[in-house]
Amino acid sequence: MNANELxxxxxxxxPHLRDLAATSEAVRAMYVYDSxxxxxxxxRDADLFLEKQxxxxxxxxxxxxxxxxxxxxYTCAANCRYCERQDRVGxxxxxxxxxTEADIDAAVAFVGAHPEINEVIFSGGDPLTHPRGLALAAxxxxxxxxVKIQRIHTRFPLQAPGKVxxxxxxxxxxxxxxxxxxxxxxxxxxxxxxVVEVIRRIRSLGLILICQSVFLKGVNDDIxxxxxxxxxxxxxxxxxxxxxxxxxxxxxxxxxxxxxxxIAIMSRLRERLSGVACPQHIFExxxxxxxxxxxxxxxxxxxxxxxxxxxxxxxxASASMSVELPHAAxxxxxxxx
Ligand code: SF4
Numbered sequence: 001m002n003a004n005e006l007x008x009x010x011x012x013x014x015p016h017l018r019d020l021a022a023t024s025e026a027v028r029a030m031y032v033y034d035s036x037x038x039x040x041x042x043x044r045d046a047d048l049f050l051e052k053q054x055x056x057x058x059x060x061x062x063x064x065x066x067x068x069x070x071x072x073x074y075t076c077a078a079n080c081r082y083c084e085r086q087d088r089v090g091x092x093x094x095x096x097x098x099x100t101e102a103d104i105d106a107a108v109a110f111v112g113a114h115p116e117i118n119e120v121i122f123s124g125g126d127p128l129t130h131p132r133g134l135a136l137a138a139x140x141x142x143x144x145x146x147v148k149i150q151r152i153h154t155r156f157p158l159q160a161p162g163k164v165x166x167x168x169x170x171x172x173x174x175x176x177x178x179x180x181x182x183x184x185x186x187x188x189x190x191x192x193x194x195v196v197e198v199i200r201r202i203r204s205l206g207l208i209l210i211c212q213s214v215f216l217k218g219v220n221d222d223i224x225x226x227x228x229x230x231x232x233x234x235x236x237x238x239x240x241x242x243x244x245x246x247x248x249x250x251x252x253x254x255x256x257x258x259x260x261x262x263i264a265i266m267s268r269l270r271e272r273l274s275g276v277a278c279p280q281h282i283f284e285x286x287x288x289x290x291x292x293x294x295x296x297x298x299x300x301x302x303x304x305x306x307x308x309x310x311x312x313x314x315x316x317a318s319a320s321m322s323v324e325l326p327h328a329a330x331x332x333x334x335x336x337x
Pocket of ligand 1: 079085156
């Protein structure tokens with residue numbers, strides 16, 4: 001461990017979130033360190049979704065054909081207690097995780113050498129905590145003829161709405177690629193008037209807004225809460241996109257719902273919400289690749305097994321298990337006949 005590394009996932013909030021937490025139990029649960037569950041050392045070797053194994057040059061994760069993830073920074077405006085990247089994010093690696101201009105040049109060279117990549121996804125940490133890196137990378141990627149779509153995954157506007165750099169967003173929105181901005185939103189309390197205004201301003205710049213959410217026990221494990229959240233987002237012009245199963249890691253087990261509980265909620269949401277307000281329920285398997293659509297209970301399917309994008313069959317219990325397996329040896333894995 002170097003001098004800056006922490007052995008625990010740090011508590012980090014913003015003045016905006018502290019104000020909100022004074023009245024919102026959900027916001028407190030999402031951001032306040034809870035020693036009952038979190039007094040566990042960071043597992044730096046974790047590679048839940050093979051991001052480390054599939055890193056091609058610093059910060060560049062190439063998992064799925066045609067689209068590449070660029071981890072621009074390991075810093076966020078605030079640390080969500082259920083973050084699945086807490087092997088890197090919020091553990092004192094901010095300097096190490098911030099891509100330099102040379103790193104960005106290497107990332108652009110990688111994408112330039114892969115003409116099949118048409119989509120570049122900026123993530124982290126939070127890419128909006130590294131505005132200079134985002135501007136550089138966005139401009140250089142946009143100059144590659146085969147890059148048609150760029151995407152930003154961020155929670156920054158919900159965490160520090162007063163600090164969103166609209167000049168930066170305006171500059172990148174003018175680039176000759178289509179821009180998506182994916183907000184991570186988990187509870188309607190996060191959509192304060194200030195945040196709503198930020199969303200309106202981002203929309204007015206021409207970025208297409210989508211959102212991603214995570215099922216969280218004690219925060220949004222409720223049909224009415226999620227219906228309110230997704231309806232409000234759709235009304236604001238933010239298309240609910242993915243609603244993830246939260247995987248258990250050592251510090252997050254208290255947030256994790258069973259797939260059965262999630263399916264029951266998701267099925268009622270599908271009945272209640274308009275198609276434009278209803279996200280896809282996603283199960284991302286550990287130690288393998290593939291974001292799988294979870295069926296609703298309108299279908300009779302065997303939920304004991306899943307087939308990943310490579311055709312390998314896994315037991316669902318193993319793909320979601322709480323022990324972090326060495327990624328090459330996902331238990332329960334066998335080939336599809
Ligand atoms: S904003 Fe995203 S990357 Fe940052 S702590 Fe929250 S979940 Fe993790």
